[in-house]
Amino acid sequence: QVQLVESGGGLVQAGGSLRLSCAASGSISRLNAMGWYRQIPGIQRELVAIAIVDGSTNYADSVKGRFTLSNDNAKNTVYLQMNSLKPEDTAVYYCYGNFSTRAYWGQGTQVIVSP
Secondary structure (H helix, E strand, O other), rough: EEEEEEEOEEEOOOOOOOEEEEEEEEEOOEEEEEEEEEEEOOOOOEEEEEEOOOOOEEOOOOOOOOOOEEEHHHEEEEEEEEOOHHHHOEEEHHHHHHHHOOEOOOOEEEEEEOO
């Protein structure tokens, strides 16, 4: 089993920044991908950014140029730096990890961007 623990959500004004962190622990092996999704109530969860084991990183078009995904392998942690935040970025952000072909999710952290 793998546990993903998120932190860093909160309330920020439009144009501001937040950094989300996700630490993985437990039976960590064969990491295939790790990143972030977000969800607004009543809408399907959508990809924000994800790093693949082949070295590539994919971003949603809506966040390109504003969000940056990075990782600290020594700490089994990924970070999502979110700059120039917009009200439409308001959502619950979920950390995602794929280890040994199994998908794991964090508990979610709320991000609210006020106009």
